[in-house]
Amino acid sequence: MDDGRIASPATERYARKKEAILAAATAILNRQGVKGMTLSDVAAKVGLITTSVTYYYRKKDDLAAACFMRGVERLDAVVGEAAKAPDAPSRLLAFLDLYLDLNRRVRLGEAAPLTRFTEMRALKEPLRGSVQGAFNDLFRRVRGFFEGPQFDHLDKRDRNARTQLLLEQLFWTGSWLRRYDVEDYGRVRDKMYDILVHGLTPKGAGGHAAWAPLPLPDPTPQSSEGQEWRETFLVAATRLINQRGYRGASVEDISAQLNVTKGSFYHHHEDKDALVVECFERTFAVTRKAQADARALGADGWTQLSSATAALVAYQLSEHGPLLRASSMGALPIEIRHEMVQGYNRGSERFAAIISDGVAEGSVRAVDPMIAAHMINSMLNAAASLGVWVPGLERDEAAQLFARPLLTGLFSK
DSSP states (O other), rough: OOTTTTOOOHHHHHHHHHHHHHHHHHHHHHHHHHHHHHHHHHHHHOOHHHHHHHHHHHSSSHHHHHHHHHHHHHHHHHHHTTTSSSSSSHHHHHHHHHHHHHHHHTTTTOOOOOOOOOTTTOOOHHHHHHHHHHHHHHHHHHGGOOOSSGGTOOOHHHHHHHHHHHHHHHHHGTTTGGGGGGGGGHHHHHHHHHHHHHHHSSSOOOOHHHHHOOOOOOOOOOOOOOOOOHHHHHHHHHHHHHHTTTTSOHHHHHHHHHOOOOHHHHOOOSSSSHHHHHHHHHHHHHHHHHHHHHTTTOHHHHHHHHHHHHHHHHHHHHHOOOOOOOOGGGGHHHHHHHHHHHHHHHHHHHHHHHHHHHHTTTTTTTTOHHHHHHHHHHHHGGGGHHHSSTTTHHHHIIIIIIIIHHOOOTTOO
């Protein structure tokens, strides 16, 4: 305690129980979102009755907000420790190392689950404002990694974009890191660091000059005759689900957005799960077409890679965008979720194939193709919310601001 007194056993028990509740709630929140989490589920997980949980957190939203705030605190501690490093590359390496070590301890059961921040906006005010304010403060501290004389060439928009890119790279590891044993995390850290610092351009390519993606055809899926309404429906549903989360976007909300009745919704979709699956399949179709169109260029691997990623980032800000964020998978029934994960994996494998071919021919730097592919998918997923951190961003600027730094290096000009 701050005044030097020894904490009583009752105080220690209270603190331990509170931490157990936060850990249990975080695991449920990550899986089911703010809307899907219940105090009774949390109570059952820690062996309490619901009224006992309300002794610590009066309402569900209070508990959800506390989970987000604890997540910010834990990440802030990592940022603070990494910020002690003497230069930007060292800070980046320390940031990756500390975060992956925290992931390792979570996986070994030595630490509570890490909070996923995708559902923050599902909180009600004033809690949402408090949590978002804390996260914004954290964002600014990470942005400090890109400040100093060596970054004078970057304006605030560049720094914001690269900060979001870096944070999302860490957050996205939750979707692929379990492919690796914890003993391999050191190698994963080194490969991620190598890509974030040096990009995928071969030595001597001169990063900036090498960024010249070719235009690709519009990857919007073609609707069957008389089915044009379906594209409008899926775009509107995707935007609402990205904004409010899977459970936060109700059938009533989606129907109201399209000015149709609930009956009309159920006429076209068996349930909301069926709609989310269709939104995901549309996302996979757009990604697949951009990759195929890039392949059809007949150009080298680097040109294919930069063209596909540039097209997909720009698509996120188009009238047909954005693509559905991967975070919506967490609330789907397990058998459906597995199918959607496989869809993302196939997209990653296609990027990995382009990268491997580019490495073989010398147009792409020798990197771990699969890790690089996961990092590209992370960047594309994060681009769906790029406008939040870079207000007023135009579609034709998006790829230069967001795709290029990953492919040529976070510290590139």
